[in-house]
Amino acid sequence: MTRTAPVPARTADAGGAPTRPLRVAGVATVGAVLALLLAAVHLTQGTADVGVGDLLRFVVGAGTEQADAVVIASRIPRLLAGVLVGVALGLAGCVLQTISRNSLASPDTLGVGRGAYVLIVALSVAGLALPVPFAGAVAFVGGLAAAALVLVLSSGVGSGPTRLVLAGSAVGLALESVTVALLLLFEEQTVGLYAWGSGTLSQFGMTSMAWMAPVVAVAFLLLLTLSTELDLHGLGDDSASVLGVNVRRTRLFGVLLAVLLSAAAVTVAGPVGFVGLAAPAIVRLLVPLVPGLARHRALLPMSALAGIIVVIGADVLARLALGAQVGGVEVPTGVVTSFLGALVLVGLACRYRQSGPTRAAPAARSARLRGRAGFVVVLVVVAVGTVGAATAATLLGDAKLLTGDVVNYLTGRSGPLVTFVLDARVPRVLAALTAGAALAIAGAVIQAACRNPLAEPGIIGVTGGAGLGAVLAITLVPVAGTALITGSALVGAAVATLAVFGLAARGGLDSDRLVLIGVGVSAAAAAAITFVILLSDPFNVGKALTWLSGSTYGRTLPQVVPVVLALLVAVPILWRSRRELDLVAVDDDTPRVAGIALERSRPLLLGLACLLTAMAVSAVGVISFVGLVAPHAARALVGAKHERVLPVTALLGALLVSVADTVGRTVIAPGQLPAGLVAALVGTPYFVWLLWRSRTA
Template identity: 55%
Template sequence: MSVTAPPAPTPVRKAPEAPPGAPAVTAVVVLALVAVVAVLAVVDITQGTAAVGAGEVWKALTGRAEPGDASVVVASRLPRMTAGLVVGAALGAAGAALQSVSRNVLAAPDTLAVNAGAYLALGVLTVTGVSLPLLASSGVAFVGGLAAAAVVLALSGLGAGTVRLVLAGNALALGLGSVTDALLLLFPERTNGLYQWSQGSIAQNGFDGVRQMAPVALAALVGLLLAARRLDALALGDDAARGLGVPVRSTRIAVVMLTTLLAAAAVTLAGPIGFVGLCAPALVRPLARRFRGLLRARAALPVAGLTGAVLVLGSDVALRATAGAESAVAVPTGVITSVVGAVFLVVLALRTRGAGAVAAPDRLRMPGRAAVAAVLAVLTLALVGVVIAAVLLGDTKLLLGDVVNWAQGRGDHAVTFVLDTRVPRVLAALLAGGALALSGTLVQAVTRNPLAEPGVLGVSGGAGLGAVLLVTTVSSPGTWSVAGAAFAGAAITAAVVFGLSARGGFEQNRLVLVGVGAAAGTSALISLLIVLTDPFNATKALTWLSGSTYGRTMPDVLPVAAVLALGTAVALARRAELDLVSLDDDTPRLLGLRLGRARLGLLVLAVLLSATAVAAAGTIGFVGLVAPHAARALVGRRHVRVVPAAILLGASLVCAADLLGRTVIAPAQLGAGLMTAAIGAPYFIYLLVRTRR
C-alpha cells in the first residue's frame, strides 16, 4: 500500500541574512571607504587660496603652527572639510533609508522635494527678518522639508513606480522653488546671498555650525540604525513585514521623519546640495550584489553615508583642482554634485526597463458637438476679456476709446507710449501661453503621461541655459540674440535627450527620466552662471527666468506667432495620429503607423513650440501641464477638440498671470512664470490625487 506524503508547508519569507564571513567583508569595505575619505579630507584641507601644505596642517593640529597658518586651518579649512563629511554622510544615509522604505531606487531628498521645502522655509524665515539660532533654523528647515516629503510620498504612492515619484517631486520642487524665487526678487536686500547659499556650499566660518548640526545628524542616523531590522523586513513587502510583526505605517512615518531630519541638518549647514542622496545608495548597490553583507540596512546605511562623504569631498577637491583656488571660492560645491547627479540619472534611465509608468488619466466623458462648441465659445470670450483687461490695466489705466484712437494712429503721446510698450507684452504672454499649451498637449500624447510637460523633457531648461549664458556674458544683448540663444540651447538639449531616448522607439519611461536628468543638469549650469556673474547680470537673469515679458517689442513676438500657427495646423492635420499615439504601443503599429518616427516628429514640434515660447516670455512652468489636462476634462480626449481648447486655456492663463504679476503689487512686478507656479502647483496636487485614485 502506497502512502502519500503530506504536502510541504509553504515557506515563510525571512529578512535577508548575511552569509558566513559577511561581517569581516563588510568591515573591509568600511575600512576602505574610511581610507578614501581620509585621503580626500587631507587633500581638501591643503587646497585653497593660501599656501598651506600638509606640514602646516599637521603643525596647526598639534599647536606648533605660525599664527597665520593656524587661523587659516582652524577657522576655514577644517570646518569646511568637517562640514563636507557631515553633509555627505547625512545625505547618503538619508537617501539609502528613503529608497529602502519606499522600495524606489529614485527616492532621495532631492526627488522628494525635501531640499526645496527646507529652502523655502528658510527663505520665508529670512524675509520676515526673524533672527533664530542655527539649531532653531534647522527646526524650521525640518518642518518645510517634512511637509514637502509628506506631500510627494502621499500623492505619488510608495512603490508606485520611479517615473511617478520623480514627476511628483520634480513638479512640487518647481512650484516651491518659484515661490522662493519670488521672495528673492521682491526682497533683494534681505535675501542677499541666499541664492548662492541655495546652490549648496560647504564653506564655513568656524566650527559653530558643525558643532550644532553634527549631533542632530548623528542622533537621526542612530535612530535609523535602531530601525534597521524593520527596514530589512519592509524590503520583503508590506504583507511579509506585517507577518513578521513590523508596524508598517508607523515604521514608514518614523523613517521619513528621521531622513528628513538628516536632510534638514545638511541644508541648514551647507544649503541644499543636490543628488548626493540619490547617487550614494546607487553606488552601494553594486557592492551589495558582490558583498552580500551590505544587503542588511545596518551595514548599508553607514556605507551609504561614507559614500556620500566621498562624493561631497571628492566634488570639492575636484572643483578646486580644476577651477583654481580663486574661482573655486565662488562656485558652490552643490553645483558640481548636481551635474554629477544629473549624469547619473540619465545613465540610470538608459539602464531602466519598465520603470513603472504613470497611469493614464481616468475616463472622461465625451460631450456632444453642441457642448464642445459652447465650451470653445466660452473659452474664446474669456480670452477676449483677459486680453482687454491686460491692455487697459497696469501702472496707467486706460479706456477702450484710448485703445481705438491708438489703433487708428490718433492717440496722444502718453497713451501711445503706454500702449506701444504694453501691447507687445500682452501679445508675448498670449502667444507663449498658447505655444506652451500646445507643446504640453503633444508631450502628454507622445509620453502617454498626464503629468508630463515640456519642462520634463529638459527643453525649457536648455532654452534658459542658452539665454542666461548670453545675458551673463554679453553686455546689453539684443532681444533677437537672446531668442536665438534660447532656441539654440533648447535644440541642443532636445537633440541630446532624443538621441539618448531613441533606442526602443522613445519608450516613455526612458524619455521622461532622461528629460528630468537633462533638466537637472541645465538647472545646475544656470545656477553656476548666475553665481559667477556680477549682481546686475544675476538680477537680469533671475528676472528673465521668472517668466517676465518686460521690454518685449513687436518683432520679439513674431517667431512664436509663426511657430504657433504652424504647430496648430500640423496638430490638427495629424489629429488622428495623435489619438493613436496616445492610446498604446500596439494599436498604432497594427494600423501601420511607425511609432518611433511619429513620436520623434511630434516631439520635434513640441520642442520648437516650447523654445520659441521661452524666447518670447522666459521660462514659464506648469502651463504645459494644466492647460492640456483641463482641456481634456472640458471637451474629451479627441485631439481635434483638445488642441484648440488647450491653446485658448494656455493663452488665457499666461496672459492673466502676466496681468496679475504687474498690477497686484505695482510698482513692483512678478514674472508670469512665478504666478503660473502659484496656480499650477495646487492643480498638480489635484491631478496626482485623481490619477492615484
C-alpha cells in the first residue's frame, strides 16, 4: 500500500482530520500545569499542621524532623496513590471505551471494581492476609470475571450504551449484594472495608504503590504500542481487518490490560468510582477543538493526565469543603469521584440519541393472551402461594411456631412468649407483603409509561432518591418518627423522578436515554447516601447497611400504615387507568388517537409509581429488582393486558419479598440477612437471563 507524504506541521488522524500537534502540546501543557497546581495544594492539606513553608523547607532539606516525617509518611504516599489511581483508571476507561466502541464503557459500568472488591472482602472473611502482589492477582481475577460477563451480556443484536450499562448495573448489584452480606455477617473480620470499598487514598506506607506502579507503567507502555491498532479498531471490525488489524487479538489484549490497570487501582485504593468514565470523556469532549486527541498516542496519555486531575482534584475539593479530618479521613475520595462521575454519566446520557427502536427482552414481550379460565387459574395459584408464603413467614424464624399458636394469638389466648414473638413478627410479615406489592406495581407502571421492559424503580433512580431522603431524615433527626421518614422518602423519590424524566423528556422521551439518566441519578444517590452514612456515624455502618439492604427488622405496625394507604390510593386509580397503561406502552401516537392526553396521563402514572416506591422504601428500606422481576413474570404468565398484569404482579411482588424475608431470617438463624440482599441475589440472575435471551432477539 502506497504511503502518502505527511503534511508539514499537520498530520492526519484516523478520521482524516488534521492533528495539529501544537494544539495537542498546548492542551497537554495546560493539563500538566493544572495537575501540578492541584498536587501542590494537595500536599498542604492534612490533619497535621504542615504548611507551605514546611514543604519548601522539606524540598531544600532544611525542614524539622516532625514536619518531614508527616510529609514522608502521610502526604507523599497519599498524593502518589492519587496519581497512580488516576493514571490506571484513566487508561483503563479509555481502552474499554475504544474496545467496546461505547462512550459509556468504564471499569465501573463493566463491574470490574466490584468484581475485584468482592474477592478481597472474601479473603478478609477467610482471615487471609495476602501480600500485595497476590492481592493484586486476586483483584485481577475478580475484575476480569465481572468484565467478561458484562461484555458477553451486552453483546449481540441491539448492543449499545443502554445494554452495557444495564448489564453492568445488574452484575454490579449482584456482586455488591454478596459483598454487603459478607460485611454484615463478618463485621469483625471486615472492619474498615466499607469505607475502603468506596475508594480511599489513605495509605500506610509505600508498599502497595511500590508493587503496583511497575504494573501500571508496563501496561501503559504496552497500550502505547497498540495505539495504531486501537485507532483502526474504532473504524469497525471490517475496516480494521482490511487494514491488517487482528481485531479479536486487539480486543482481548486491550480488555486484559484494562482489567489489569483497574485491579492495580483497586489494590492500592479500593474501587474509586467513575474515574474511568469521567477522565476519557473529558478528553474526548476536546476532540472537536483539538482533533489530534482522537489518536490514541495522544488520547491515552491525556486520559491518564485527566485521571490524575479528577482524582487529586476530588481529594482536594473534599478536604477544602469538609476539612482535613472529614474530607481526608472519614469520607473516602471515591465518594466524591462517584458523585462527579455520575453527573458526567447523566451529561453523556442527555447527549445520547436513539439509534433505533428499543428492543425488549423475550420475556418482556407480550405472552400469548390466555383465556379467562387460564388467567383465573394463574391468579388463584399465585394467591395461594402468597398466602402460603405469608403463613410460613409467620411460623418460621429464630423461634418456630405452630398454626395453633397463631390462632391463639389472633383470639387473644396466647402465652407471653408467643405473644412477644408474634408482636415482633407480624408487622415484619405485613411490611414485606405490602412493600413487595407496592414495588412490583410501581415497576409495572414505570415499564409501561417508559416503554422500556428493563426499567424499574431501582434502576431509574426512584428508589435511590427515596433512600437518600429517608437516610437524611434518620441521620439528621435521630428521633425521627414514621411520618418524617415517610415524608422525606416521598420528597426524595419525587425529586429523583422529576430529575430523571425531566432530563429524559428533552427533545422527546427516549426510553434508552431515560434508563441511562436513571442509572446516573441512582449512582449519584448512592454516593450521597454513602457520604451521609460515613459523615454522620462512621462507626455504626452495620445499622445503615442493614436498612439500605432492605430489611424488615424491627418494623412496627405504624410503619406499615403508609404503604397500605399508598396502595389504597394508587390501586383503584391504576385499575381505572388499565386501558391507558395498555395504550401508553405501545407508542405516543396510539394513545392520542384513542383520545388519551399523554401530557396528563403519563405524569399521573409516574406520580403514583413514585408514591408507591417512596412508601415501600420508608417501610423496609431499599429493595431492588422486585419491580423488574414481578411484572416480567406476570406478563409471561397472563399476557400484556394490564387488567391481568396488575393483580398478578402485586401478588408476585408480595410473594417474592415475603420469601426473601423468610429466607433471610431462617437460613442463618439467629443471624439474619436483609430481605433486599436475598431479593437481589434472586432477581439478578433473572435479569441476567433476560439480557442473555435478548442477545439474539
